[in-house]
Amino acid sequence: MKSKTIPAMLLATSMVSGAALATKTDDATDSNVRFNYEQIENVNIFYREVGSKNAPTILMLHGYAASSYMWRDVIDALSDDYHVIALDLPAFGFTESPAREDYEYTFANLANTVDKFIKQKGINSFAIAVHDYGAPIGWRLALKNPGKVTAIISQNGNAYEDGLADGWGPIKKYWQNPSTENRDALSDFPTPASIKWQYVEGVRDLTKVSPDGYTLEGLQVSKPGMADIQLDLLLDYKSNVEQYPQYQAYFRKYQPPLLAVWGKNDPFFSPEGAQAWKRDISNAEIHFFDTGHFALETHQSEIIPVIKDFLQRNLK
Template sequence: MTSIAYRTVDVDGLNVFYREAGPADAPTLLLLHGFPSAGHMFRDLIPKLADRVHIVAPDLPGFGQSDMPARDVFEYTFEHLADVIDRFTEVIGLNRFALYVFDYGAPTGFRIAAKHPERITAIISQNGNAYEEGLSEGWNPIRAYWQDRSQANRDALRAFLTPETTRWQYTHGTPDETAVSPDGSTLDNAYLARPDAHEVQLELFGDYGSNVALYPAFQEYFRTHQPPLLAVWGSNDPFFLPAGAEAFKRDLPNADVQFLNTGHFALETHAEEIAAAITKFLG
């Protein structure tokens, strides 16, 4: 049976919670979650990889069990999230690692990779976008807010933070909604129900444009350093389109791009297939 340790580490005064499993001397895979989830989204994947890979899965600041500092003392931007996770890897002693990036984990991880290309052994992108053609029209309300930070545009995004929308993100695009456990979305909604959590998420919605502005820099990193890349993608994702996965081949001709008949949270229905693809990819 796979043993998973649940740890918390002080990163320059901020408590970052993380899951760790697998042999400490094995190659490391850093798992970076997305919105509105946390490291628990990898609960089905970790046991399938930990016999041969050292797994580290932190909760981003403001998510899960990591600290959620007040907005007047912590700037909720993707640059700041990346800085914290970058320091987290240094504090726990990760010198070389592969990245698994999903949703918000992609702009976080790609910032780290572009800053420290020598540390990155490979990238697995599961619905983790780096190309404008990967953004669906579902981003239009969020795009309106990052372009105009008005209160009206901010309030219009509160619909993305309801329990019903969280559940929809988990089930949309899946062939059989009854195959998607309610556990993940229920836990995410519990975290979203904490005081000020909605305002934290609205700050990140407003900053998402900074990620799109960095797409050319991420793409330059890909072209220059040619990291091995596996894109394994829920093809029915309402936010990140298959074109975003195919676009990796433009800068990484050897990228392995695979599509699964499911939605955004592909691990909920296809953890077995994704684990097999990762095992083959990492060798």
């Protein structure tokens, strides 16, 4: 046997062993994170799961440019007391996603896929933790399942026009006129350099920003066809803004316990977006941190205790 075939054999063996392990521990109730896939039509959703299925469920929805990896520290901190599922949305992370022509990359369709995931997993009630793109997907899920949502945690996940900061300027121009010229003007948005900028902008101490997150997402966005998918989603974000009044009506009617933990230097979602919740949910809990869009990358030691306290008081 030639030595160059050994790495391939080892890789194949590890993949088989990993798949067997994932299957074996799917019903586990300990605090060890399980990594698995769930086939939802033509999307193979990758997700991280931890905790007893008898405990309150928390569904974690990441944003751009991230994946379920962004929740890693929160998952670990909540593993003993909650059933936590953090998934990679279509076109993100390790989820195996169809080509652009085989799947409608809109927020409505992403929410439909996640809704089918929830039903297929047999989840009857859940809190949602959202960030960025994960927020409008979470709000759409809440509209579909208003009686199922037990609480909301938002880390820079917006629901009000008040929160749309100056960074949306060129994007709003694209919404108003989705011409080739305006699309091309945003061609640097789905690039590794732009992703890194989103991780470090507004951060006071750059030594706190691990390169893992922006490097992984930079590799993801560099895959063939991925830039166009991300520009499609950027254009469709307009539909979320148009639905803001529906989301706000949901907040007013159902009064879900809500916690906002916000990087106040976010170039896309300003503090006004978090403060706006007080108009609809008077008991909303709003906390600001001196950092940027990815607050959990730099202030996890401050934010996680706030999340744990909120959940202990609101999830029984």
